[in-house]
Amino acid sequence: MSARVQAEPFDLAVELRGFGAGAGAVVTFTGIVRDDSGHMAALDIEHYPGMTERALTDFGAAAAARFDLSDWRIVHRHGRIETGGQIMMVATAARHRRAAFDAADYLMDWLKSRAPFWKREIAQDGSASWVEARSNDEDALGRW
Amino acid sequence: MTLEVLYFAWLRERVGHPRESVATDAATVRDLVAQLAAQSDGHAAALDDLATLRCAVDQKLVDLDTPLAGAREVAFFPPMTGG
Numbered sequence: 001m002s003a004r005v006q007a008e009p010f011d012l013a014v015e016l017r018g019f020g021a022g023a024g025a026v027v028t029f030t031g032i033v034r035d036d037s038g039h040m041a042a043l044d045i046e047h048y049p050g051m052t053e054r055a056l057t058d059f060g061a062a063a064a065a066r067f068d069l070s071d072w073r074i075v076h077r078h079g080r081i082e083t084g085g086q087i088m089m090v091a092t093a094a095r096h097r098r099a100a101f102d103a104a105d106y107l108m109d110w111l112k113s114r115a116p117f118w119k120r121e122i123a124q125d126g127s128a129s130w131v132e133a134r135s136n137d138e139d140a141l142g143r144w
Numbered sequence: 145m146t147l148e149v150l151y152f153a154w155l156r157e158r159v160g161h162p163r164e165s166v167a168t169d170a171a172t173v174r175d176l177v178a179q180l181a182a183q184s185d186g187h188a189a190a191l192d193d194l195a196t197l198r199c200a201v202d203q204k205l206v207d208l209d210t211p212l213a214g215a216r217e218v219a220f221f222p223p224m225t226g227g
Contacts, residue, residue, distance in 0.1 A: 031227055046153055047226075048219060051203035076226065088227060108227055114205065116219075117226030118153035130154050133223030 001064065001072055003056035005047060007079040012089060020071040020093025027100040029108060031087040041124045043087065043131075045078045048116035052076070059110045067103035069094050074107065076117065106144055112137040145169075147212070149180065151190065152221035158190035173199050174208040176218060196223055 012030060020026045033043050060072045071093035081087055088111070092103040111117075119131040150163045170176035174194075181191045191197060194208065200219040201210055212218070 048150070048152055048200070048203070048221070051200055051219070054203055055205075112227040113224055115226040116152065116200070116221065116224055118222065119225045120153075130222070131225045133225050137227075138223070 001060060003053060003060050003074040003076075005049075005052050005056070005076050005078060007077060009077070009086060010075045010089065012086075015073060015075060015089060016091060019073060019091055023070045023093035023100075024095045025097040025100040026091060026093045027097070027104045028089060028091045029104050030089045033081050033083050033085050033087055035083045037121075037123075039123045039125070040083055040121055042080050042082045042085075042122045044080050044120045044122055044128065045087070046118045046120070047076075047078045051116050055115045056111070059107055059115070062110075063092065063103045063107050066106070067092070067094060067099040069099070069103055072103070072107070074111070076111070076115070078117070080122070109137075109140045109144065113141060145212075145215075147176070147215060148217045149176075150217065150219040152219065154222060155190040155220050158186050159184075160186045168212075170212055172208070172212060173201065173206065173210050173218065176212060177208065177220075191220065198223055 056074045064072055069092055073091045076088040090104050090107045092100045094100040120128050122128050147166050149166045151159045156162050168179055170179055177191050181188045198221050201215045202217050
C-alpha cells in the first residue's frame with residue numbers, strides 16, 4: 001500500500017513483484033504519453049510537492065476501505081516525459097476482479113481531477129501549452 | 145498573520161514567481177484572493193476567473209469560502225490534469 005511521485009521512469013514488472021500476494025485479482029492501469037496532434041514531443045508535468053503525496057495516499061486509503069483491497073500502489077511521474085513514455089500507474093489487489101477493476105477506475109477518476117498535477121504539452125518546435133482540464137473528467141467523479 | 149502563498153502552472157507564470165510571503169488580515173480564501181489580485185497586473189490576470197480557480201489550504205483542497213484562521217500555506221492553481 002504505497003504512493004510515490006518521482007521523475008524517474010518506473011518498471012511495471014518491478015512494481016508488481018510481490019504485489020498483492022494472496023489476492024485473487026490484481027488489476028493494473030498504465031497511463032502513456034500520447035500524441036494526438038502529430039506534433040508533440042513530450043509532456044512536462046508540474047506538481048505540488050507534499051500535497052501530491054498526501055493526496056495520493058488519501059485516495060489509496062479511501063479505495064482500500066471502499067473496495068476492501070488487500071494492496072494498492074500508485075506511481076506518478078513528474079517532469080519531462082517523451083511521447084510513448086509511461087506517466088503513471090495504479091495497481092489494485094482484491095479477492096475478486098470486480099472490486100479490483102472498480103478500485104482502479106475509482107483511483108483514476110480521483111487522480112485525473114483531484115491530484116495536484118498539471119500537464120504541459122511540449123511541441124516538436126519547442127512551444128509549450130498547458131493542457132486544459134476536461135469537464136468529463138470532473139463529471140466522472142460523480143459516479144462514485 | 146503572515147501566509148506562505150504558492151502558485152502553480154499558468155497561475156505561477158502570470159504572477160511571475162512560484163511563492164511569496166503575504167501579510168494579511170483576510171478572513172477567508174476569497175478575501176485573500178481579492179487582496180492578492182490588487183497587488184499587480186500579473187496577480188490580477190492569474191486570479192481573474194474565480195470559477196476555474198482551485199485552492200488548497202495547508203495542502204488540502206478547499207473552496208473559496210474557507211476561513212484562513214490558523215492557516216500557514218495557501219496555494220492557488222488551475223483545475224488539475226493528472227493521470
